[in-house]
Amino acid sequence: MRGKTHCTIGVLSVIQASLLFNIPISIFNIILSAFFSILPDLDESNSIVSEMFLKKNTSKFILKITIYLINVFIFFISLKINDNFFLSSLITFISIFIIESKLNHTFLRKVFISLIFILLGFCLYLVNIKIYFSIFCFMLATFPWLKHRSFSHSIFAIIIVYFLLKQIELITNILNLSFFGTISYASHIFLGDLFTRSGIPLLYPISDKKFSLGFFKVGGFLNNAIEIIFIMILTTLVVFTIINKFNLLNLSIL
Template identity: 35%
Template sequence: MRGKSHLAIGLLTTVEATSAMGISISPIGVLLSIIFSIIPDIDEANSSALNKLISKSFTKKLHRLLLYSLLILSFFFYSKTNSSLYIILFLSLTMIGLVEKKVTENFVRSTFISTFFLIITAILILFRLNISVIMLSSLLCIFPVTKHRSLSHTAIMPIFIYFLMKYFEVEFNLNNIAIPSALAYSSHLVCDICTKRGIPIFSPIYRKNVSIANLKVGSFLCNFVETLAIVILVALLLFMTFKGLIKVSLI
């Protein structure tokens, strides 16, 4: 499912579900709903979630800088062998050509994000900050380098997110952020399990992908279903608002 559809469905579902449960949602809850509705796709290099963290244009520059740096380094090391200049150039360019096939822009993009959050996590540990913040940062470090629709798309993750955000609630004296966060995350999994590819929802117990529908992401039918779902959820939101069922708090 497209990123913008995940975001819209995740936010609408979370607001309506929390209100139906008698739980008010705050601006922080809304923000977290937006984040957790798309964050599972941080393991996909071309996802909208990763686009928010690092642009494609910056990735291209980073990829080009890496290759040029490797070319200069390889030329330097080969030059120490006292070989012919032509042989050195040939070996350097050959090595870069082989590296470029493996070290793609997507690989650089994912690795950069993972390394960034790894550094953040190390700093948090160094200053002994809140354990829940460290765990969240660790997740953002792990997800980008995992296979798409693997760890981040399992049923255990919404449960983990719930308890993690519940810890946030207690430590920072926040109200009602655990349930909206878990619901938004769950909405992403529900949407993806309806696609043809499916998700490993029961992993690690059952590692194969599970699919309950045959929707191909990007197809006319899938886009139509996404749009229809959003329209229905918007209509339901308006109905609930008219009936005074939507519960909103400022904190």
């Protein structure tokens, strides 16, 4: 399922949940839900959530600079060792092909996205922010290295996300942080990827078995059409719930 579809479903899910459970919802909650609805795809370097933390053009630029710096370093080290300009140039030229074949764009994106969360976690710890904030950042730092649709798409990931958000909620007094964050995160799995052909490993890491309730291929024409229909159904459900609550409110006043 596409990232924008996950995001829309996540927002609609928390709005519906707030209506059903009579829990007030704010703009902050909606923004939070939009973020958590795409968070599981942090294990995919080309996903929308990965792009939020590091743009592709930026990582490609960093890759070029990194390769140039490594080659310059190799050239001067080689020149210092053998004092032969032509031999050092040849060694550097050969190194270019080796480095470019090993140090690819995807690998570098994973490194830098992980470093962003690790540095954020350490910064929060150094300024004496409660440890649960840092733990949450360190957990996200592992996501880019996970196999796509593995741990981040499991029931255990949902449980951990709820636990960490609950601790942060208690510390910050942000009402219903864990409720809306967990529902939107879970919507990605149970109202999204569970209905794709490839499925998801709900019990990972205990079991690699993938569960699927659908046969749709992400990006296919039929899949995109069904995504739109599903969003329309959810939107209709939300509107119906709002109208029903409004009618019940009028009856209670009368």
